[in-house]
Structure formats: structure tokens, C-alpha cells
Amino acid sequence: MSKPVLEPDTAADFIVLHGRDCTAVLERADPGPPLWRYWGPRLPDGALPEAALESTRPLPSFSLDAEQPLSLFPLFGVGGFTAPALAAHRAGHDFAQAFTACEIVWTVPGQALVCRLTDAVAGLEVEVRMEMHADASTLTLGATLIHTGEGVLDVGWLAAAVIPLPPQSTEVRTVTGRHNAEFVPTCDLLGRNGWSRENRRGLTSHDRFPGAVVTTAGAGPHTGTTYGAQLAWSGNAVQRIEWIDDGRWQWQLGEGLAPGEIRLARGERLVSPEVLATCSAHGLDGVAQNFHAAVRARSDWPGGTMAPRKVHLNTWEGFYFRHRLDELKALADAAAEVGVERFVLDDGWFHGRDDDTSSLGDWWPDAAKYPDGLAPLVHHVTGLGMDFGLWVEPEMINPDSDLYRAHPDWALHLDGRPRITARNQLVLDLGREEVRAYLLDRIGPLLDALPIAYLKWDHNRDLTTAGHQGRAAYHTQVRGAWALMDAFRNRWPGVEIEACAGGGGRIDAGIATRTHRFWTSDCIDAVSRMGMQPGYLQFMPPERMGSHVGTAPAHSTGRSQSLDFRAAVAMTGHLGVEFDLRRLPQADRTRLAAWIAFYKRHRDHLHGGRVWRGEAGDGLVWQAHGAADGALLLFVYRLTPATQKYAPPVRLPMLAEAGPLRVRRLRPEGLSPERTGGAPWFDRLEGDGVAVSGAWLAASGLPVPAMTAESCVIYSLSKDLT
Numbered sequence: 022m023s024k025p026v027l028e029p030d031t032a033a034d035f036i037v038l039h040g041r042d043c044t045a046v047l048e049r050a051d052p053g054p055p056l057w058r059y060w061g062p063r064l065p066d067g068a069l070p071e072a073a074l075e076s077t078r079p080l081p082s083f084s085l086d087a088e089q090p091l092s093l094f095p096l097f098g099v100g101g102f103t104a105p106a107l108a109a110h111r112a113g114h115d116f117a118q119a120f121t122a123c124e125i126v127w128t129v130p131g132q133a134l135v136c137r138l139t140d141a142v143a144g145l146e147v148e149v150r151m152e153m154h155a156d157a158s159t160l161t162l163g164a165t166l167i168h169t170g171e172g173v174l175d176v177g178w179l180a181a182a183v184i185p186l187p188p189q190s191t192e193v194r195t196v197t198g199r200h201n202a203e204f205v206p207t208c209d210l211l212g213r214n215g216w217s218r219e220n221r222r223g224l225t226s227h228d229r230f231p232g233a234v235v236t237t238a239g240a241g242p243h244t245g246t247t248y249g250a251q252l253a254w255s256g257n258a259v260q261r262i263e264w265i266d267d268g269r270w271q272w273q274l275g276e277g278l279a280p281g282e283i284r285l286a287r288g289e290r291l292v293s294p295e296v297l298a299t300c301s302a303h304g305l306d307g308v309a310q311n312f313h314a315a316v317r318a319r320s321d322w323p324g325g326t327m328a329p330r331k332v333h334l335n336t337w338e339g340f341y342f343r344h345r346l347d348e349l350k351a352l353a354d355a356a357a358e359v360g361v362e363r364f365v366l367d368d369g370w371f372h373g374r375d376d377d378t379s380s381l382g383d384w385w386p387d388a389a390k391y392p393d394g395l396a397p398l399v400h401h402v403t404g405l406g407m408d409f410g411l412w413v414e415p416e417m418i419n420p421d422s423d424l425y426r427a428h429p430d431w432a433l434h435l436d437g438r439p440r441i442t443a444r445n446q447l448v449l450d451l452g453r454e455e456v457r458a459y460l461l462d463r464i465g466p467l468l469d470a471l472p473i474a475y476l477k478w479d480h481n482r483d484l485t486t487a488g489h490q491g492r493a494a495y496h497t498q499v500r501g502a503w504a505l506m507d508a509f510r511n512r513w514p515g516v517e518i519e520a521c522a523g524g525g526g527r528i529d530a531g532i533a534t535r536t537h538r539f540w541t542s543d544c545i546d547a548v549s550r551m552g553m554q555p556g557y558l559q560f561m562p563p564e565r566m567g568s569h570v571g572t573a574p575a576h577s578t579g580r581s582q583s584l585d586f587r588a589a590v591a592m593t594g595h596l597g598v599e600f601d602l603r604r605l606p607q608a609d610r611t612r613l614a615a616w617i618a619f620y621k622r623h624r625d626h627l628h629g630g631r632v633w634r635g636e637a638g639d640g641l642v643w644q645a646h647g648a649a650d651g652a653l654l655l656f657v658y659r660l661t662p663a664t665q666k667y668a669p670p671v672r673l674p675m676l677a678e679a680g681p682l683r684v685r686r687l688r689p690e691g692l693s694p695e696r697t698g699g700a701p702w703f704d705r706l707e708g709d710g711v712a713v714s715g716a717w718l719a720a721s722g723l724p725v726p727a728m729t730a731e732s733c734v735i736y737s738l739s740k741d742l743t
């Protein structure tokens with residue numbers, strides 16, 4: 022049987038979305054879903070396929086007479102052989118699906134559309150949403166499944182996005198890790214057997230970040246076609262990259278569903294999380310910058326715009342559970358003196374909480390530590406001109422708590438199975454409205470009565486036996502936690518929230534829309550942080566990256582670094598201090614105050630623009646914040662002692678077109694220049710600086726002074742040549 026030849030070849034048959042740096046082209050294939058024709062670097066306007074895909078493909082031997090090329094939403098069982106975007110059945114029936122109608126509705130012409138797909142035989146509909154954020158060069162994708170048939174539709178998989186990757190794709194990079202060691206980079210070669218990654222921990226996790234970056238042949242840190250995608254979801258997640266018959270790859274991302282978790286009655290729907298997908302011709306940096314812009318565009322700041330990121334003091338490592346009002350007041354005094362702007366009272370403040378064995382759920386101030394409640398401390402802090410922030414872990418319950426004694430059934434559990442504790446705690450069933458109401462009613466009065474401007478919202482364990490009345494409740498747990506955060510935000514819109522899960526266990530683009538800072542890791546060792554920051558920054562912007570100056574030796578590693586190095590490493594994120602400042606010698610206090618003042622002077626620049634990262638070799642790494650026209654702050658870090666006689670210059674490829682730039686050495690006020698070893702050029706960088714061509718900096722590089730291990734030099738690069 023000969024194939025019908027399609028001859029559409031008119032613009033109306035193609036769906037085109039352009040971003041600043043990327044383009045998506047799909048071909049209409051009614052009644053089926055649109056076919057993926059192109060996803061990659063920006064095409065000129067009007068550059069379209071010459072012909073329908075089918076008319077350009079001779080039918081290979083031993084093929085179906087109507088093959089199904091990669092589409093926006095591939096299905097199983099009626100001629101589809103690629104991994105399907107849906108796995109569903111009705112008591113074993115309707116396991117095979119095919120769409121009988123497709124309607125495309127542009128919600129914002131040229132920018133956002135909904136593709137409504139109907140399978141009248143299986144009794145279901147799928148809506149695929151696509152929106153191009155032009156400035157961020159990022160596509161936001163998502164799918165909704167609606168059950169329109171009889172009985173119950175069991176759903177095992179609903180892809181939030183199906184993204185094509187070109188045949189030249191070679192490597193997949195993502196991050197893994199554990200508590201105290203987050204954002205460890207991984208790199209896997211893509212082979213014909215594909216790549217996959219599943220997170221079953223019930224929250225975003227320390228080890229399975231729900232996103233990745235795919236490079237094509239020849240791509241690297243700063244150049245080459247590179248793709249990225251991340252799932253905006255704070256729970257179980259699946260990513261799969263599958264090789265398909267035409268040499269391309271399909272990348273699917275979606276929520277990981279437990280057996281029997283989603284059973285839709287007629288009229289019910291399952292809404293997938295969203296996926297942020299991007300492509301850049303500027304390598305890993307380009308993808309990171311697009312992700313930063315996309316996360317920024319989704320941010321919901323109190324008052325509508327991001328206020329300067331205030332310097333924090335967090336009490337955890339300085340005090341742990343040992344709260345004494347007089348000591349905390351003295352700490353607040355010392356913090357205000359060095360320029361701290363927000364004092365965050367961490368774990369240990371509530372009823373009976375003297376260690377990590379009890380009390381989660383009992384959210385009222387401990388009468389022994391705070392006989393007059395939190396008011397005396399809060400007012401002391403705000404009287405010093407600082408914001409007050411409070412630590413909470415709303416989703417948790419200790420078996421040793423008044424709450425558990427009253428409501429043991431409120432913990433997620435499965436009858437007949439052990440209630441497995443972690444850090445002595447269980448997880449509250451946030452799918453239950455009465456549980457969410459209890460948390461609002463218990464924590465809320467503190468926010469009503471006191472000027473609390475900030476919540477650090479923790480989640481210190483993975484989910485196990487996440488059951489509700491015998492059924493899996495991972496999905497409702499995430500939706501419930503998000504709903505609770507939204508309820509807090511609605512009632513106290515001025516309060517910022519920090520997402521923490523034993524450090525970086527819940528960092529994702531879903532929780533980012535309802536929170537304002539991530540606690541990157543419980544490890545504050547500056548050398549460790551230098552390892553984590555690149556992985557974090559690949560997916561998330563710097564202004565949300567909680568980074569603190571800790572004590573030396575660091576509690577998590579036992580290693581010590583100088584105060585200057587600790588400060589220079591913390592400087593590029595959202596700065597904080599986390600140790601008992603009262604014990605810091607006066608000379609160091611002055612030094613820390615100088616670094617804090619430096620941060621305040623430069624934070625708009627650090628937090629508003631683009632970030633580039635690179636390695637110069639021989640232990641030198643660099644990070645630049647700003648704009649590609651040359652207005653940059655450049656941090657050059659030496660991590661290990663030099664092995665070469667002369668340090669390799671730092672090449673800055675993004676400056677190739679920037680023209681002449683003035684390079685100046687920056688340092689916090691009052692900190693004296695180190696000896697330059699007799700090389701006068703470095704002296705000239707002090708004060709007015711030196712004019713250097715951007716092309717030279719890109720091709721040959723910026724000379725670097727002799728530096729000891731674990732040190733940093735900072736430069737400003739600017740257009741101001743006068």
C-alpha cells in the first residue's frame with residue numbers, strides 16, 4: 022500500500038516559537054500530535070522545513086505503512102514504538118492509545134499555545150502547554166491528562182515534556198551528592214541504550230536533581246550547542262533519554278508515580294509539573310544563564326521585585342539547640358555591629374526542643390528558654406535594625422511530641438508496615454486539610470503577633486511508607502506542601518521563605534516559585550563550597566544561593582580556611598554568617614565587616630546579571646558576574662598551590678566583542694594589597710586600573726598574580742575608560 026503523500030508546505034502547517042537564542046519548530050500532523058521538527062539554536066525568521074517530514078522519508082523495509090515520527094506526545098500500542106508519554110489503562114483495557122483529534126490554540130500568538138488532543142476511543146484527553154520565554158530562551162512545557170471515559174483510569178506515567186535532541190548529542194551532565202556534599206557533577210556518555218535517572222525519595226533529594234544538561238559534539242563550558250531541561254517538581258521524578266530510529270534522541274521528564282498512586286475517575290485530571298527546557302550556542306554557561314533568567318521570571322517576590330539580598334546571621338552552627346536569651350541578644354548585637362541585616366533563629370526555639378529527638382509539631386515557644394515568648398528576642402533584633410527570621414520544619418512530627426500523642430494518624434504511614442524514622446522524625450500527611458490547617462493555626466499566631474519577616478522552612482528526611490489510607494501519597498504530599506507554602510504566602514505576603522532540606526535536598530524550579538532562597542548545603546567549608554557552587558549555578562541563579570561564612574575549622578569537614586577566603590567564596594551568593602560571632606577577635610570582626618560592606622556595595626551587580634564560570638588551569642578557577650558588554654565583577658580563586666612557575670592567564674571568552682575595558686583590582690576597604698613579587702603590572706591595577714582589549718582578554722587572558730592556595734583576587738571590568 023502506498024503512503025499518502027502530504028504536501029502542506031505552508032507556514033500554517035508549522036508551529037514556530039522563537040526565543041532570543043533558540044527556536045522550536047513543530048509540524049502539524051492532525052489528528053495526531055504535532056511532530057518535532059527542530060529544537061536548537063535560533064533560526065532566522067521564516068526558516069522553515071521545505072516539506073512535510075513524511076514526504077522526505079522513503080519508507081524503510083519492514084516498517085509500518087504509517088510510521089510515527091517523534092511527536093510532542095507519543096503514545097503506545099497503535100503503532101507507536103518510541104517511549105510513550107503516557108502509560109495508562111482502564112482495568113487492563115484501553116492500554117493502547119491514539120489521538121482522534123488535535124486542536125491547537127495560541128494563547129499568546131507566536132509565544133504560547135495549548136495543544137488539545139483527544140482519544141475518543143480510549144476516553145481521554147491530553148492538553149500539552151508550551152510557552153516560549155523569549156528573553157530567557159526557555160520553553161516551559163507541561164501536560165494535563167483528563168479522563169473522559171467510564172470507570173477508573175490507572176496512570177503509571179505522564180510525561181511533562183517530550184524534547185528532541187539532535188543526533189550530535191554526546192554527553193549528559195547533571196549533579197548528584199548527599200547531605201553535606203551536594204551538587205557533585207556527573208558526566209555520562211550518551212549511547213544507544215540511552216540514559217535515565219529516577220528519584221524515589223519523595224522530595225527533590227540531595228542525589229537526584231531533576232534536571233540535566235546535554236552537550237553536542239565539540240560543546241564545552243562557553244561554546245557549542247548545549248541543551249538543558251529541569252522539572253519544576255519537589256518530589257519523585259523520572260528523566261529518560263532514548264535513542265530513536267532517525268538518530269535523534271527524545272528526552273522525557275515527569276513526575277515519578279508509585280503503583281496505583283493515580284487513579285482517575287471520569288472527569289478527573291492529572292496535571293503534570295512544568296519543565297523548563299532551553300538551548301544555547303554558548304555551551305554550559307549559556308544554558309546556565311538561560312535557566313537563571315527563567316527562574317527569575319517565575320519568581321514571586323514580596324512587593325513584586327527582588328529587594329537587595331540581606332546579609333544573614335543564622336544561629337545554627339554557633340548555638341545548635343542551646344538557646345539562651347542573653348547570649349542570643351549579645352549575638353544579635355555583634356551581628357548588627359558587623360553589618361548583618363537579618364537574624365535567623367534556627368532550630369531549638371519551640372516547646373521541649375533540646376535536641377533532635379523530640380517536639381517537631383509543637384510549634385510554640387519553649388517556656389524554659391523563652392519564658393516571655395519570642396517577643397523579647399524579636400524586638401531586640403528589630404530594635405537593632407535587623408529583620409527577624411524563624412526556622413520551622415512544618416511537614417515533620419516527632420513521635421515524642423504532644424502533636425503525635427494527640428494525632429498519631431496524622432503521620433504518613435501504611436498499616437502493617439513499620440513507621441521508619443529518620444533523625445527521629447516522621448512526616449505529616451500534608452494531603453490532609455486538617456493537618457495543613459493545624460500548621461497554619463499553630464505557626465500563624467507568631468507571624469501575626471511579631472514582626473517576623475522570614476521563615477527558614479526545613480525538611481530533614483526522605484519519605485518512606487508515604488501512605489494515606491493504604492494508597493501511595495507522594496503526589497498529594499508535594500501538592501499539599503506547596504499548598505501550605507502558598508497559604509502562608511497569601512496570609513503573610515511580606516514574609517520571605519528559605520527552602521532547606523538538610524541543606525540542598527529541596528532545590529528545584531517548582532519550589533522556587535514560592536520561596537526566595539535555598540540553603541545550598543549544611544557544609545559551609547569554603548573549599549567544599551567551591552566544588553558545589555558550579556553545580557548549583559548550572560541550574561539556579563546566584564541570588565538564591567544561600568552561602569555563609571562559617572567558622573574555622575568547618576564543623577562538617579574539620580578543614581580551616583582564612584576568613585578572607587571564606588568570605589570571598591560566600592560573596593557570590595546570598596551572603597550570610599553562621600558562627601558565634603561573639604567569640605571572633607576584634608581584628609577579624611573588622612575584617613568581616615569590611616567584607617560585608619563590600620558585598621552590600623556589589624550585590625546588585627552580583628545578583629542581577631549573567632554568570633560565567635571557568636577553569637584557567639593549575640588550580641585556578643574563575644567566576645564572573647555581570648553583562649557580556651564588559652561590566653563585570655571577576656573572582657579568580659586559587660584552590661591548590663601552583664605547580665607551574667607562572668600562573669596561566671585567565672581567558673574570558675565572553676569578552677571577545679566587548680572592546681576596550683578598564684580592569685581594576687577590587688578589595689574590601691581597609692584590606693591592604695598583598696606583595697606583588699615585583700611585577701609592576703599588578704600595581705597598576707590598583708586605583709584607576711589599566712585599559713585592556715576585550716578581544717585580548719578573550720584570546721590571551723588576564724595575567725594573574727602569585728597567589729597562595731585558598732585565596733581569591735577580585736577585579737572589576739568596565740566600559741568606563743576615562
Ligand code: DGJ
Pocket residue numbers: 337367368412479481521522523524540542543
Ligand atoms: C538542617 C539544616 O540544613 C540546618 O541548617 C539546620 O537548620 C538544621 N536542619 C536544624 O535542625
